[in-house]
Amino acid sequence: MILLTGATGRIGREVVRRFPSDLAVRILARDPGRVTGASGRAEIVQGDYSDPQSLTRALDGVRATFLVTSRIGDDDARFVRAAVAVGVRHVVKLSAAAVVDPGANDLITRWQRANEDLLRASGMEWTLLRPRSFMSNALAWADSVRAQHVVRAQYGSSPNACVDPRDVADVAVRALTEEGHAGRAYTLTGPEPITAAQQTAQLAELLGRPLRFEELGADQARAALGKRYPHDLVEALLAGAERQRAGAKARMDATVPALLGRPAGCFRVWARDHLGSFSAR
Known part of the structure; x- marks a missing residue:
């Protein structure tokens, strides 16, 4: 049995959609009704990191799990304690690329570094996924693009090798279902650094306005x-x-194509596939 968390978030929902239908999977969600794309065989259970009993129930019989947390605090510690107690063997953890940047010392990065240290010290096998910024962050511009035909952001000429969330999900599924990923930390980026101004230009071309x-x-x-x-x-x-x-954030990494056997997805393709979010309704 494999347990998936974060199933209603940007990455987790893509993992759910891509998970092989012939493997036993359980999905933990605070609101099970929001889980979409799961196979008919998937078991969906209600639970929360703040509820230890719900974690114990969700982890019962689980050999590997995908761990996604988003609230600064002790959610990782609670989950790891519960996983160790029931004998989980392998945790695939969604972290962030900034943890290996010596110049990054903000609250979010310090929290992710502490979470990685916690997992490495747990005695379980671990795999760390360290994505660069998600291409889906551009969805924050959707309202202003639809209503005002404008993108507002800081530092429009600064590049970011942002990654398609679907690529991160594909790597997560491989790490959960294949051997050979334990003890590995994967930095995940897109195929090229791109600026917010360039993203705006590509969106304009795709929208035709x-x-x-x-x-x-x-x-x-x-x-x-x-x-x-x-x-x-x-x-x-x-x-x-x-x-x-x-x-x-401009440095590219070859891990995505090396693991998936294909090029990493580019922003233009991601934007084309999500163009409805930016189109006038």
């Missing part, structure tokens, strides 16, 4: 992010943007 890119200053970005996130997370995201401006 002009789009304008507007550069946000630090104070404007802080105000916009502050409507969605608490202060500490806002400052972490702003620190990440500064590192991108310095070129820290």
Whole structure:
């Protein structure tokens, strides 16, 4: 039995869709009704990292699990304790590329480093997936693209080797279902660094209408992010943007094509496949 977490998020939902239908899989979700794309054989259970009993039930009989956490705090520790207690053998953990950047010391990166250390010390086998920024982050522009034909972002000329979430999901499925991935840490990027201004131009071409890119200053970005996130997370995201401006997120990695036997997906293809989100309704 393999357990999937994060099944309603950007990566987890793609893992659910790609998981082989002939393998036994259980899906843990706070709201099982939001899980989509699972095979008819999948077992979907309700649970939460803050509920130890629900974790124990979900992990019963599980040999490998895909671990996704998003709340800064102790969710990883709770999950790892429960997994060790029931004898889980292998954990595939969604982390972040920034953990290996010596210049990254923001709240989110420190949290992910601590989570990796926790897993490595657990005694279980582990695989770490360290993606660069997701191409799907561009969905944050969808409302302004539809209503105002504009993309607003910081540092429009700074490159990011962002990765298609579907590639991350394909790697996760391989790590969960194949031998040979234990003790490995995979940095996952797209095939080329791309700027927000270039993404805007590609979206405009695909939509067949002009789009304008507007550069946000630090104070404007802080105000916009502050409507969605608490202060500490806002400052972490702003620190990440500064590192991108310095070129820290432009480096490409060959892991995705090496593991999947095909090129990594590019932003143009991702945007084409999600164009409905940016089209006028």
